[in-house]
Amino acid sequence: MAAPAPSIFGTPPVQPSAFTFGTTTPAATTQPTFGLPTLQNTVFGSTPKPAASSFTFPSFSTPSQPATTSIFGQPPQQQQPQLASFTLGQTPPTFQLGQAQTVQLQQQQQQQQQQIDEAQAFQDSVFKCHKFGDERDCTLASLNYLQACMGAGKGYYSQTQPPVPYTQQNPYYRYKAVGYAFMYTDSNEDGMVVINFKKPQDKVTTEESSIITSIQQLLNRPNILIRFSGTKAVSEEATVAIVFAEDRNTLRRVPATDMSAALCQPHLKTQLENLGVTNVSPKVKPSPEQLKRYLENPPDGIDPRVWSRAQEDNPDSNLMIPIPLVGVDALKSRIEWQEKETLQHHVRLNFIGEEVGSLLNRHANLSAELLQMKRKHILLSHRLISVICRQELMRKQGTSLSQEEDTLRRTLEEMDIELNSPTKYKGRLNELLSQIRLHKSAESRASPRYNVDSGSLISVKDFMAVQQNSVKHLVNTIKSDQEHVKDMYDAVTTTYKLSQ
Numbered sequence: 299m300a301a302p303a304p305s306i307f308g309t310p311p312v313q314p315s316a317f318t319f320g321t322t323t324p325a326a327t328t329q330p331t332f333g334l335p336t337l338q339n340t341v342f343g344s345t346p347k348p349a350a351s352s353f354t355f356p357s358f359s360t361p362s363q364p365a366t367t368s369i370f371g372q373p374p375q376q377q378q379p380q381l382a383s384f385t386l387g388q389t390p391p392t393f394q395l396g397q398a399q400t401v402q403l404q405q406q407q408q409q410q411q412q413q414i415d416e417a418q419a420f421q422d423s424v425f426k427c428h429k430f431g432d433e434r435d436c437t438l439a440s441l442n443y444l445q446a447c448m449g450a451g452k453g454y455y456s457q458t459q460p461p462v463p464y465t466q467q468n469p470y471y472r473y474k475a476v477g478y479a480f481m482y483t484d485s486n487e488d489g490m491v492v493i494n495f496k497k498p499q500d501k502v503t504t505e506e507s508s509i510i511t512s513i514q515q516l517l518n519r520p521n522i523l524i525r526f527s528g529t530k531a532v533s534e535e536a537t538v539a540i541v542f543a544e545d546r547n548t549l550r551r552v553p554a555t556d557m558s559a560a561l562c563q564p565h566l567k568t569q570l571e572n573l574g575v576t577n578v579s580p581k582v583k584p585s586p587e588q589l590k591r592y593l594e595n596p597p598d599g600i601d602p603r604v605w606s607r608a609q610e611d612n613p614d615s616n617l618m619i620p621i622p623l624v625g626v627d628a629l630k631s632r633i634e635w636q637e638k639e640t641l642q643h644h645v646r647l648n649f650i651g652e653e654v655g656s657l658l659n660r661h662a663n664l665s666a667e668l669l670q671m672k673r674k675h676i677l678l679s680h681r682l683i684s685v686i687c688r689q690e691l692m693r694k695q696g697t698s699l700s701q702e703e704d705t706l707r708r709t710l711e712e713m714d715i716e717l718n719s720p721t722k723y724k725g726r727l728n729e730l731l732s733q734i735r736l737h738k739s740a741e742s743r744a745s746p747r748y749n750v751d752s753g754s755l756i757s758v759k760d761f762m763a764v765q766q767n768s769v770k771h772l773v774n775t776i777k778s779d780q781e782h783v784k785d786m787y788d789a790v791t792t793t794y795k796l797s798q
Contacts, residue, residue: 416462419455419459419462420446420453420462420468422455422456422459423439423442423446423453423454423455423461423462424439424442424443424446424453424455424470425439426455427439427442427454427455427456428455428456428457429454429455429456429457438454438455439455442454442455442462442464443470445464446464446468446470446471447470447471447472448464448471448472449464449465449466449467449468449471449473449625450464451463451464452464466624466625467598467599467624468598468599469598469599470599471599471624471625473624473625473626474599474600474622474623474624474625475622475623476600476604476605476608476620476621476622476623477620477621477622477623477632478608478612478613478618478619478620478621479618479619479621480617480618481583481584481589481617481618481619482581482582482583482584483583483617484554484581484582484583485582485583486553486554486555486580486582487551487553488542488551488554488581489542489543489544489551489552489553489554489557490527490540490541490542490554490580490581490582491540491541491542491543491554491557491558491561491578491579491580491581492538492539492540492577492578492579492580492581493538493539493540493541493561493575493577493578494532494536494537494538494539494575494576494577494578495536495537495538495539495573495574495575495576496535496536496574496575496576497535497536497537497574498531498534498535498537499529499530499531499537501537502529502537502539502574503529506526509573510524510525510526512569512573513541513561513573516561516566516569516570517560517561520546521545521546521547522543522544522545522546522552523543523544523545523546524541524542524543525541525542525543525544526539526540526541527540527541527542528540536576540581542554542557543557554580554581554582555580555582557580558578558579558580561578562578589619592619593609593619593620597622599622599624600622605620608620691793694793694796694797695796695797696796696797697797698797699793699794699797703790703793706790707790707794710783710786710787710790711787713783714780714783714784714787717776717779717780717783718780723776724776727772727773727776730769731773734769
């Protein structure tokens with residue numbers, strides 16, 4: 299299946315890898331993704347909720363830096379850059395402004411411990427099933443493993459523990475592959491922020507001014523001016539918008555992480571939801587260290603060998619990264635994107651074809667004008683030469699011929715005498731013409747002595763026609779030369795008389 303073309307907003311079009319669905323993966327204990335806990339399905343500072351073996355793509359942890367006062371009057375958090383604008387399996391983690399690092403560290407440790415407990419329960423439901431305490435546990439374990447491979451159902455494994463829900467994010471889910479997504483290329487100083495709206499693109503475009511006014515009121519910073527860079531429809535009811543903020547005083551853009559952190563404050567959650575906002579994230583290119591960490595740790599459920607092979611087969615490692623494709627919905631979304639991008643390509647190709655046709659017509663018109671200009675240039679050149687000759691004659695009037703001119707006159711006279719001499723070219727041509735006439739008359743009177751087939755006769759006629767044309771051309775050339783020589787002789791004679 300072909301991949302969707304790259305989007306102007308960094309939406310990661312995916313190119314399918316050579317790895318198909320149904321790849322067998324070894325059992326592995328679920329661990330937190332890149333040191334970040336899994337959050338509940340919300341984006342505006344909600345309390346974390348443990349989830350079983352979910353893969354969040356892509357988020358990276360960055361080393362803490364000393365807090366400095368941002369343009370919004372609060373110490374900004376180091377928000378994690380994302381490689382792409384979508385998340386597989388859950389909503390990407392949000393960043394709360396103004397929380398202490400110690401509280402965040404404790405929350406992360408608690409979430410990690412909860413994830414480990416859930417991962418252990420998931421492993422026990424497949425390998426340590428003791429629901430009945432007899433041979434039925436083996437059958438139940440096989441059923442749980444089958445459900446885990448299908449990514450549906452619940453796994454009962456203990457009389458004292460609740461069942462484990464199986465989702466498409468579990469490591470044993472078979473319908474998965476590895477594709478490629480484009481990375482963001484913007485820097486933090488560019489200030490680009492991705493905002494997801496649960497609205498059609500036409501509605502977002504119509505309400506652009508009101509959305510900008512509402513966001514400025516929520517930030518409560520009169521010196522900050524919000525601007526839209528562009529919008530793109532993700533689906534019929536979802537739109538992605540790229541916005542940035544500028545400082546009125548310095549005319550500088552607000553860093554993307556500061557802008558995103560300010561919009562992700564918990565007390566703005568309700569107001570942003572009323573505007574139809576579902577997610578806010580900075581559009582920032584990951585650092586080499588973050589990218590290296592991401593590539594060195596395969597996602598849950600992806601065989602490390604497959605992950606390594608996907609990195610080797612990456613068509614452009616500078617712009618693209620491998621990502622997991624989980625479930626049939628991922629394939630469906632790729633097909634829909636492919637159809638949309640193909641339609642856009644056809645529209646663009648039709649436009650280019652019309653432009654090429656217009657250019658061809660213009661080229662034909664210009665070629666005709668150029669040919670006309672060439673003919674006009676030749677005529678003007680001849681007129682100019684004639685004027686120069688007359689001017690030269692008037693200038694030379696009353697003066698004697700120079701040595702070179704006298705030599706040229708004698709040469710022309712000799713050529714004219716030689717051409718008109720009876721024993722020279724003119725006489726020979728007359729002789730040839732008379733012989734040809736004699737042969738024609740003799741042939742017409744004489745009876746044929748032998749028979750010639752039609753094919754040979756046609757060949758002889760063609761040859762004789764060529765010879766006759768050659769002779770006519772030679773005669774015409776000689777006559778033309780005679781006229782030229784005569785004109786030259788008359789001109790020289792006139793000049794000579796005028797000079798006397």
